[in-house]
Amino acid sequence: MVVKVGIAKLGNIASGVMAELLLDERADREDMETFMATSGTKLQENDIARVVDNMKAWAPDFCIVVSPNGVLPGPKGAREALAAAGIPCIVITDDITSKKDDFAALKESAFGYIIMKADSMIGARREFLDPKEMSDFNGNLVKVLALTGAFSKLQIALDEVIDQVKEGKKGADLVLPKIVMTSDKAVANEFTNPYAYAKGRAAYEIAQAVAGQNVKGCFMTKGHENYTPIVSSAHEMMRQAMLLCEEAREIEKAGDGVIRRPHKGDGTRVEKKELISKPW
Template identity: 75%
Template sequence: MVVKVGVAKLGNIASGVMAELLLDERADREDMMTFMATSGTKLQKEDVDRVVSNLKAWQPDFAIVVSPNGVLEGPVGAREDLKAAGIPTIVITDDVTTKKEGWEALKASGFGYIIVKADAMIGARREFLDPVEMADYNGNLVKVLALTGAFRKLQMELDKVIDQVKAGKKGAELELPKLVLNSDNSTKGEFTNPYALAKARAAYEIAQAVAGVNVKGCFMTKEWTDYVPIVASAHEMMRAAANLCDQARELEKGCDGIIRKPHKKTGEIVSKVALISKPE
């Protein structure tokens, strides 16, 4: 059978940039297909409704709702609407664990969730953020999530759900992920060189801390002469985190220790370490 995976992208976080691509990195899987609908940069009700209606019309076996601040009205409404349509739904969002009421409600719900703590909000101040700065920041953040192992853990969790559908489970029978990605579980099993692991852990911790700095610069500081250096420093932190990831990757290359886990056309995940070798 071919599993249908629907992806609703509401607004933007770095995890959303790659969500469906991580499941089919060479576009040759024959066991699943994805359909992605996006609200663009906005989280207004009419934008969210448009995305959800398109997703429901496609009737996926399960859906993924990717958004910043997944406890906001828009993302919450989207997943509730999908649930009402009988579509099992997984939430992928940035760190909402500090938002006590919304976080407790999400944990108590029947939704799956993957919280990516290092997927930090951007420094969205007009005096600082232009399109180039926005793209540069997201590029650095994607690198951090890829090379620390966070993206692999996210992909593996989604593949587990695909495998369940292939095995005949559907609807409420599906066991959906409930995972908070931090520096411990993101980096676990991803490195053969302990110094590379240390650099990756440092990168994840720095990226995670960026969110707090940007919250201060975007919401807690009034004078533009004060908040511009704050958000600029947050972006410098993300650049430093990306640089640490590059260093970790180069250390792994140096000992021929990069772990690769590609998909076969059947969806089976195989693995290899030595560059000149076949994945098994």
């Protein structure tokens, strides 16, 4: 059986850059196929409607709806429209846990969710953010999410849904993930050296804190002479988080303890530590 996994990418967060790639890192899985429909950079109603129409036409076994601020009307409407068409949905978004009523409604719904707390908002001020700065920030953030283990946990959670479909479950019978990706969840079972673990955890905590600084700089501070240093400092924080992740990775390499979890062609997840060894 070939499982059809849809990815509805609305706007951009770093998790959306890698969502389907994490499921098929060598593009050789025979048990699944993916299709991505994107609204581009914006969350306009007509752009989102186009994504929903394309996804309905492809009719996946389940759909990942990835967006910033997943409780906004656009992303919320997209998953509701897909669900109404009989397509189970998993929401992947940045930290919405402070929006208590909206998050409570999501928790009580039939939708799955993975809240990536460190997938922080960018410093979107025109005086600071140009295409190069945007790319640099997202590159640093992708590395933080990858090397701390947050992407591994996301990938495994999605793999488990694929496995359920392969077992014959569908629609409302699927058990969808409900995960808030804290620092402790991200780094659990990802490091063999305690110092590397500590650096990875610190990196995730710093990346989480970036959102607060960028919200302050983008929405709560007036005057470019005041908000530009704030968003710039947030980007420096993300860079330091990335450097901590690189340090953690090098510690793991030095002890030949890097944990690798590749997929086999049939989708089976295997694992190894020693570089010169076969995954099992």
